[in-house]
Amino acid sequence: MGRWTLHLSVGLGLLTVLLSCCYAEVNYCYEAKAKSCSECLQAGTGCAYCSDETFNGPRCDLEKNIIAHGCSRAARIKAHSSMMIEEERRINTALQQAQVSPQRMSMSFLPGEERLMDVEVFAPTKGPLDLYILMDFSNSMADDLNNLKSMGEKLANVVGDLSDDYTIGFGKFVDKVTEPQTDMRPSKLKEPWPNSDPPFAFENVIKLTKDLAFFTSELQKERISGNLDPPEGGFDAILQAAVCKDAIGWRNHSTHLLVFSTESAFHYEADGANVLAGILPRNDELCHLDANGRYTEDVTQDYPSVPTLVRVLGKHNIIPIFAVTNHSFTYYEKLKGYFPIAEVDVLQEDSRNILEVMQKAFESIRSKMSIRAEDRPKAFEAQFLTASEKVAEYGVFDFKPGAIGKFKMRLKAQRTIGKDSVCTANSDDREGTIRVKPTTFNDGVNIKASVLCATCDCEKNPSSKAARCNGNGDLVCGKCQCSHGWLGKFCNCSASDSASESSLCIGPDMKEACSGRGDCECGTCVCHNPEQFEGPYCQHDKTQCQRYAGFLCNARGSCVMGQCACTEGWTGSACECTKSNETCLDRDKKGVCNGRGKCVCGRCECVDTGFEMSSTCEPNFQAQLGACEGTRSCVQCQAWKTGERKQKEECDKCPFKIVMVDELKEPESVLDSCSFRDEDDDCTYNYTVNHPRNSASKTLDVEVLKKKDCPPASLLWLLPLLLFLLLLLALLLLCCWKYCACCKSCLQGCLALLPCCRRGRMVGFKEDEYLLRQSLLTSDHLDTPMVRTGPPKGTDVVRWKVTDNVHRGFNHPQALIKPNPKETIQFPVSLRLNRLFSDNLSRPDSKDAEQLRKEVSDNLNEVYKQIPGAQKVQKTAFRMQRNAGKRQDYTIMDTVLSAPRSSYPDIVKLTEKNVQSGNFQDLKVVPGYYTVATDREAAGAVEFQEGVESVDVHVPLFVKDEDDDKKQLQVEARDVPFGIAEIGKRFVNITILKEHATSVFSFLQPAYTYSRQEGVANIPITREIIEDGRTQVTYRTRDLTAKDKKDYVTVEGDLMYGPGETQKIVPVPLLELGEKDGLLEDKQVKQFVMDLSNPRQGAKLGRYPRTTVTIADQPEPSVIMFKKATQSFTTSDPMYNIPVVRMRNQDSPATVNWRTKKGPRFDQSGFLKFAPGENEKNILIDPKAYPGPVKPDTFQLELFDPSSNASIGEKKTTIVNITDGIPKTQETFQMQEKGYVNRTATSPGGRLLSPANPKAKATGPKSIHLNWDPPPGNPSGYKVKYWIYGDPEKDAQVLDVKTPQAELTNLYPYCDYEMRVCAYNSLGDGQDTDIITCQTLEDVPGEPGRLAFNVISPTVTQISWAEPAETNGNITAYEVIYTPINDEMKQVGPAKKVMIDNPKKRMLLIENLQSAQTYQYKVRAKNSVGWGPFRDATINLASQPTRPLSIPIIPDVPIVDAEAGDEYDSYLMYSNEVLKSPGGSKTPSVSGDDYTVNGRWEQNFLFPGGSVQRNLSASSSPMSTLSSNYRTGGGAYTMETSTTYMSGPGGSRRQDLLGGHSQRTDVIMRKRSESRGYTDENIRDSIVMGDVTSNFADLNARVSPGVPDTPSRLVFSALGPTALKVSWQEPHCEKDILGYCVLYQLLNGGDVKRINVTNPAENSVIIQDLLPNHSYLFKVKAQSVEGWGPEREGVITIESAVDPKSPLCPMPGSPFTLSTPSAPGPLIFTALSPDSLQLSWEKPRKPNGDILGYVVTCEQLHGGGDMRTFQVNGDSAETSLTVSNLTENVPYKFKVQARTTQGFGPEREGIITIESQDGSALSQYNNQSLTRREVFHMPSEVTTRTNVSHTMLNDPYFSDGMMMTTQHTETSGMMTRQITKEVVQRSVMGGTTVTKKLFYES
Helix, strand or coil: CHHHHHHHHHHHHHHHHHHHCCCCCCCHHHHCCCCCHHHHHCCCCCEEEECCCCCCCCCEEEHHHHHHCCCCCCCEEECCCCEEEEECCCCCCCCCCCEEECCEEEEEECCCCEEEEEEEEECCCCCCEEEEEEEECCHHHHHHHHHHHCCHHHHHHHHHHHCCCEEEEEEEECCCCCCCCCCCCHHHHHCCCCCCCCCCCEEEEEEEECCHHHHHHHHHCCCCCCCCCCCECHHHHHHHHHHCHHHHCCCCCCEEEEEEEECCCECCCCCCCCCCCCCCCCCCCCCCECCCCEECCCCCCCCCCHHHHHHHHHHCCEEEEEEECHHHHHHHHHHHCCCCCCEEEECCCCCCCHHHHHHHHHHHHHCCCCEEEECCCCCEEEEEECCCCCECCCCCCCCCCCCEEEEEEEEEECCEECCEEHHHCCHHHHEEEEEEEECCCCCCEEEEEEECCCCCHHHHCCECCCHHHCCCEEEECCEEEECCCEECCCCCEEHHHHHHHHHHHCCCCCCCHHHHCEEEECCEEEECCCCCEECCCCCEECCCCCEECCEEHHHCEEEECCEEEECCCEECCCCCEECCCHHHECCCCCCEHHHCEEEECCEEEECCCCCCECCCCCECHHHHCCHHHHHHHHHHHHHHCCCCCCCHHHHCCCCCCEEEECCCCCHHHCCEEEEEECCCCCCEEEEEEECCCCCCCCCCEEEEECCCECCCCCCCCHHHHHHHHHHHHHHHHHHHHHHCCCHHHHHHHHHHCCHHHHCCCEEEECCCEEEEEHHHCCCCEEEEEEEEECCCCCCEEEEEEEECCCCCCCCCHHHHCCCCCCCEEEEEEEEEEEEECCHHHHCCCCHHHHHHHHHHHHHHHHHHCCCCCCCCCEEEEEECCCCCHHHCCEEEEEEEEEEEHHHHHHHHHHHHHHHHHCEECCEEEEEEEEEEECCCEEEEEEEECCCCCEEEEEEECCCCCCCCCEEEEEEEEEEEEECCCEECCCEEEEEEECCCCCEEEEECCCEEEEEHHHCEEEEEEEEEECCCCCEEEEEEEEECCCCECCCECCCEEEEEECCCCCEEEEEEEECCCCHHHHHHCCCCCEEEEEEEECCCCCEEECCCCEEEEEEECCCCCEEEEECCCEEEEECCCCCEEEEEEEECCCCCCEEEEEEEECCCCCCCEEEEEECCCCCEEEEEECHHHCCCCCCCEEEEEEEECCCCCEEECCCCEEEEEEECCCCCCHHHHHHHHHCCCCHHHHCCCCCCCCCEEEEEEEEECCEEEEEEECCCCCCCEEEEEEEECCCCHHHCEEEEECCCEEEECCCCCCCEEEEEEEEEECCEECCCCCCEEEECCCCCCCCCCCEEEEEEECCEEEEEECCCCCCCCCCCEEEEEEEEECCCCCECCCCEEEEECCCCCCEEEECCCCCCCEEEEEEEEECCCCECCCEEEEEEHHHCCCCCCCCCCECCECCCCCCCCCCCCCCEEECCCCCCCCCCCCCCCCECCCCECCCEEEEEEEECCEEEEEEEECCCCCEEEEEEEEEECCEEEEEEEEEECCCCCCEEEEEEEECCEEEEEEEEECCCCCCEEEEECCCCCEEEEEEECCCCHHHHCCCCCCCCCCCCCEEEEECCCCCEEEEECCCCCCCCCCEEEEEEEECCCCCCEEEEECCCCCCEEEECCCCCCCEEEEEEEEEECCEECCCEEEEEEEECCCCCCCCECCCCCCCCCCCCCCCCCCCEEEEEECCEEEEEEECCCCCCCCEEEEEEEEEECCCCCCCEEEEEECCCCEEEEEECCCCCCCCEEEEEEEEECCEEEEEEEEEECCCCCCCCCCCCCCCCCEEEEEEEEEHHHEEEEEEEEEEECCCCCCCCCCEEEEEEECCCCEEEEECCCEEEEEEEECCCEEEEEEEECC
């Protein structure tokens, strides 16, 4: 055939693609690449095959395509499906039962085919009803049973109202009759409670019957029963009631209702498989009722699961109604969501409303109708539509009972199941009977559906050895199928000869056959991947054609032979040009581009006229501020030959010609009327501009008035006017300068006047309306969010106001009552102070709060005294305002000003004026925020800072007793006085509903204080009775600074108030502090709150729904001592001041006596009195008060006899030295005492004074120029000391200069420096100047942090990056460039740039990337100086795992699906420079002086001449490995030691010999108790950390007096995957601590980051920018006036949730998930002897990694003895351990944890007692204790685990059966994980947000 045949086939293939690309839908027939006729027909509906031997087109294609290619009718083969209605009875409305029509259908579908069919349904008005009541018979339901017995007649009426044909039945249940669900003592098995029946699982008491009298009489015989644990075995009962159809009596054509009544939660699958019950088999879903109707398999089968119940009840058409009490309502409400139709309602405590619940639920069920397709094979997809063919959601079918309803069903056969063809699936997946029915019906449409996988008859009769196949193959359906060894279309090429013809497959300039993308067969290329590669040599890649806007061929064509083949109407190399000129037409749609250009690619290319043109080449005068401004220069040059276009060549470019007229038209009749002054002659000319007179003309109609208006010759009269205007302008500028707080706000104010500058930025309220219930309000304010859209650059201040009772009309009686304007009312005022908020300010009695309160009062009173009748402010308090932008950490001051009502406008104006100036007298406030309120209106302002998009408005609600039942407030955003934003959503309405309550619950007061020594806090809760009766309210405590189980014990529950009861007391146990807790105490006030909630029976919450309880510790005594150990004075000093200081407990008064010793001249004594808050007093000694001259002397002062609340410190005495000195004037002495004069500067000896007037100026990003005035004398030179702000001055660099100026170079950009200068001469250094500060200029930023990719799909990714480590200024923007590259890193396509002008959005979602294309991504940052260097990464998305399509993608927020199961772990990955770190512990740790907990210890020592790195991996396992690598100056060696660490106190000690020096390191491992709570998304983190200490002499030496010691310990708390809180204890120091410095860096090197803590009261910092799986070195040191103290060092690692060996790793700031193993299988105990047993368990169901082994702990349940720890290695399916040395009759608690490469999973617990056989003993614990874990899949993929622990004691000191321990944590959406005395709780909300709390037991 040769090359000609090859080129012909290529041309036909090209024609085929060109034809196929004209269709928008996917041609799945052609894409199937069918190899046979049958495969073609099975590709999908519409596919046809051409069996013509001479056919040259694609044989398998759409029928219309093969016809177009010339396939004859006889050669076309096509499959046909069928449909038949087998039974169709019309609906008979007279028959009162549910009916559907048709009843039976059969149909076959081709793959991809769909059918639409009509269905009719009929629901009778009162159809047959089967009602089965299933009731909990545990002891707590006794009153419920009695009420049900008395409802016989009422029950008949209710059921009769529901149906005329009904049956009613009754069943009861308790729980499995086995431990631990049931008390198995014989006496309890006979009668668990007095007058009760034996326990049972389920019993069918009354079969469904129509005889209501029989039902009532049988019900009277029933007695209550009982069990142990609160959850009941109702699931067993529901399943048996469903599957035992005949025993229960369900009828075929009736509605089946099952009323499930209980007050408890439920057991479900796996609860039977616990430690003691040991029930392992799953429920078989069969009926197991005996002749008496009792369930017989309760102790041999597990409970059914929730999915099982949903499926079984749906199969038997049973609708559950859950009638449950309020205690368990939330569980069943979530359970309801799993059923297609179900109801749940609240049952009163005694079930007296059960009939109302049933009636209400049935009416709700009848109002809903959801259609279901049951038993649908996988190959089919069903949709239900309304009569108008709209897809119907749940409950949309509003079919009325008694009428015929109609709907449509769309049934579609899938072409594929997963990725496989539907015809390759199992027959059960391809065919079956689908039952279509409403959820409330028994009857339905039975559709026998199957997928038709057709075969071709021509395949059955092939033509063997056909001549067309050259005798080397069979001709099958017109196509050759070659015999073995033959190739080619016509089997004309042998396989042996094919290799020799490979040269025919190498094209020009090619080195490989078929371009390396295919195989050469018979000289023809067969491409490996025809879907991607094509061409005679496979040289064309279908994904490499040109792209436009990221789309291949602009999505308007196909890539064919390396070029875009465009669809009809499009052209261009990337199909980017439309052939249509619709977008270029003029306004009248008659011309193109208005005759001023040509239409290219659908856009007008206009000729250059010098004017701004529109998209259709019309002059765009709007861009030039109107038609007048746009035509001005052309009119001027044509009419008068003047102006900027007076040159002829410029004037000729004008797009119009003028007409000179004597009179202009009226302004109303033209487009614009213009008037301008001609600069050449000062005359004014006038003209008009109008649209063209006729549509044919394309030019403007411009008429110019011939006569100009010229001024008279003399202009002298203008001079006085101009002078006056200039003076007025100067005065205005002066006023503006005085008024404006800063130039920026003035500029913004000016810009706001320009309409063009106001566009693009809008502010307004986020919501339109809020609906509040007054009884649920916990605050008298509502934080209402206001949002800003558009570019968030600059600052906008928005003024707002709120008006109360806007719902009242003008004629409302209350509105007609006008208030007295002279009445004195209270005006609440709020301001934002220019200082950060601290915890001390939240305590009104603290010293800081008292001082600030006084400062606020003094300054506000001074300002508001201008208001006539204003009184002093009062009730001043301080708080923080959340969602306040960059100011939310600043202090909000709330106070109350009393003044006449009429002064409200003046107060608002005065407040606003002072706020904008930034000062209230001397009080600094933040401009842009204030609130002033009355009792009916308020006004204020909020500020949007740069980059802020949302702030809250703190709106007062004006809640008063006289409010209407429904009142409305209106909040209005008034204007924007500063900024350029415009008001968008101006109003928001707040509606408050006021309920009339029967009772009001409240605490007596908002706060209580109890001493820890009292042991209990008794909190009274009062009830105000409005209508007497029974009611209840819920109470619960919550941690603030006090922690549960550390400071107090959490209490929660319901208080029941009977008639007449008005008060109850809730006791809260208070706990003593342990020794360790006292040592680690941070001295903050311990507080917790108690909340009231959920008032029932018509009650509401009153004035104080919350109270704060303060735990007062016994105050420590004050410590009083001298400030200095020695004092120095001179004989010339007029007075000796000796300071005495007081530390600790400064809030109470204290006294101390003093006296002189060993000083015959100074014999004096006295006492000092410290007032509350005072911490320093001076002893004053006047030397001249004694006779004789003052001579050098030495004497002592001593403190003694302190008051009872004080003690004497270590500086009990001080030595006073008096030396000779020159006389000083009183003025000099006063200046010296104030610190203005340095004592040594004035001392004799000729030392130089300090240089004067030092000035520093930054001259660049790395340089500062410093100059000064020389001091008196002859200095030889100067020494300049400079250091970074926050560093100790002793570390300063020194520069020696000879002139009074210096250049400091090689500095850090944008960094604060401190400097001092001193002169020196031959006598030494002179005095230093005061500190000079200066900040270097900005420099370009460094490269951004590492790039991270969130892969969405092969063509979509989200790229994120970290802020540059060296910002060198404020980052203002980022630029992202992504470029397609090849394997040689060369660019193969255009680069795309994206500018991100919001520096906080460090991420970008990029879509429509080329599939399977490698890209290089580059990111750089910009500040005010310019752009910094790029950070780049390369990634090919096709090689990365993709996110499932069901996961929503949010561009701004990376999402990780924590509930995705085993399918994937994470979709976050880093570029290739990610550092990998080994796995380690998964439990939080603490570093201190002497202990480290469960972590990887990483030490980094620096030795002279070498270095040491030490890694200690430790976990909760008892074994770990210590390996050390030492590098010294003399060489290197490695040592490995195995060390065993046991829980509890203990440690290891080892000595290491290094280069002849001995070093000893003590490691003590022990637990520490700490409470921590924080919120993050999907976080499960761990901390691995260590302590870096060195026993070198220079570090352990005693520091200088007055210099702080080392901070006593570091405590690390993880706040997320990249955030950490570092805390430390205040070090000992003889002088006041001034602040702290925290330094940290990556352990393997990198930049050192520094945080300065200037507030000495703060002893913690939060660090946000860490990297997961990276080790950091932290250093903390303290500073006093004497300098910086030594550092405390620690190493920390926050381990991420991902396997460290995996390339997938979370990026900074992103959520992440820890995949730890699940709990091991149930624990099984086998007693071997009286003191030993065997413990066995199964491996976890979900290991989530390789099981490395297990950790087993054993301890006595009630204390005593040491905890024992065992490690078991291996990963076998079942593991066992023998434990010996146990004690008889003592319960032991065992815990087993699995350990994988991912860490430790949750524990499996079990409690066991080896009882003595002789019955002797001690206190006997006859009943076992247990821990049960429950796993239940809630809606929205929320997982709940419940930990319930019960211990039953039969001890002589306790009553029989007394329940001693009950922990019930069964809250909706809670997940619980236990790890060795650690409980981790997570709350999952909406599937994405996770609240994590850690509680540690001491």
